[in-house]
Amino acid sequence: MKPYILEETNWKQIKNQKYDVAILPWGATEPHNYHLPYGTDSLETAKIAALSAEKAWNGGAKIMVLPTIPLGVQNVGQLELSFCLHTLPSTQTLIFKDIVTALDRQGIKKLVIMNGHGGNDFKPIIREIQPQFPEMFLSLVEWFKLLDPEKYFVEAGDHANEMETSIILHFSPELVLPLSEAGDGSQKLPKLKALRDKTAWAPRRWDKVSEDTGIGNPKKSTAEKGEKFVTDVTDEIAAYFVELAACDIHDLYEK
Template identity: 50%
Template sequence: MIPRPYILAETTWQYVKDHAPEVVILPWGATEAHNYHLPYATDNFQCDYVAAEAARLAWEQGAKVMVLPTIPFGVNTGQLDILLDMNLNPSTQLAILRDLVRVLVRQKIPKLFVLNGHGGNNFQQMLRELQAEFPEVFLCTANLFKIVDRSRFFSAPGDHADELETSAMLHIAPHLVLPLSEAGAGTSKQFRVPALRTWAWAQREWSQVTDDTGVGNPAAATAEKGEAFLQALTEELGQFLVDLAGADPADLYE
């Protein structure tokens, strides 16, 4: 495989020292069970793929972008009793982010984009705190699953090891997806308190919500759906990276 110059893990110092990026992309996933048919690293595979493909599209348009290695552990405080679901507390994530932003400040890299590929992660409040602390670097984030409207591609509802994630993995890493006949139905329970289903929020205790760790039936998943979804997603994200690389943080509003 030819090294990709916009992927830091594949890039050498010989290239980097002469090509400082305008935007650094930090994909952040999780390591957790995904029903019976998807691997524990599903979120990380998706983050890797989306970040790399979006960066390729942006780089080919002249944007100076660089993708950092995906951080493979996320917030799984609601899944502590599910074997080998690995947890980083939000305070730990903040400490990691602070250290990384300090590097960017020191090296005068002006923009950081955190690509969130896991529902338990939430970086907005962390970036608020860090933006006040480090005004030299523009900080932004997006949730991978909210960049395009899922209803354009998938009919079954869900948010974990569902039709969307299964379709994406059938495109990204089909050799790691077990036959759908082995998947659980992804049936899940809802909160008894009505407001907690809509405008109020509480953490879901995963082992009480679902028997197979999935939320959403993956039965209708196909590689073709995954390819179409990922193409739309990476094109949208790639254009954002082009716009972000060309933007002046001191002149963002009109």
């Protein structure tokens, strides 16, 4: 039993403990090349949230990790792939508001969304919900953006790549097929120069840009690389949790 994981703890523990911060891991359910599970985003985000919370708890912060939401926003071209589950941003907003409403009523005033899926965009959702709950402090952590991946991994990419594969090899190697069965994650680039150089943005047509649903070659992935990345990123996130737990949300700014 971990007192900082809601799904594993009990009313006896919670009844007698004041919690300062709630963490909401949010992933997705979608194909990840041939070799990784559909739940990759949710699995790795739940584990990273739990490890970060454990470090923060051991540092004196009273943290509670909520159950992971496995429903993400998908791109056009993914929606037709079997069992790829798509959630509208408006649906995510409603789910998030319900959770904020419950925590606000219960006196838990600090909530962190831990995002693990690149297609999710929680900043506008937080901007919409925050004014409705002036006594709450809502924030976002996107763990996959915190560290420079070049310090840990050789191959680039952003979906079922060397980083994600190494993390799942570290956490759940039994869920990963042999890398010899993985696609190479080759990506076709848009013909429009403005899309290539980021002058403009449009959602990727997933069935057009990738043959295997991956973006980035996973062949050089190892559990050791995943462990090193996870250790460093959870150290950074845990430090934020400790600081957030101790702060006065009505006195956050200084000269």
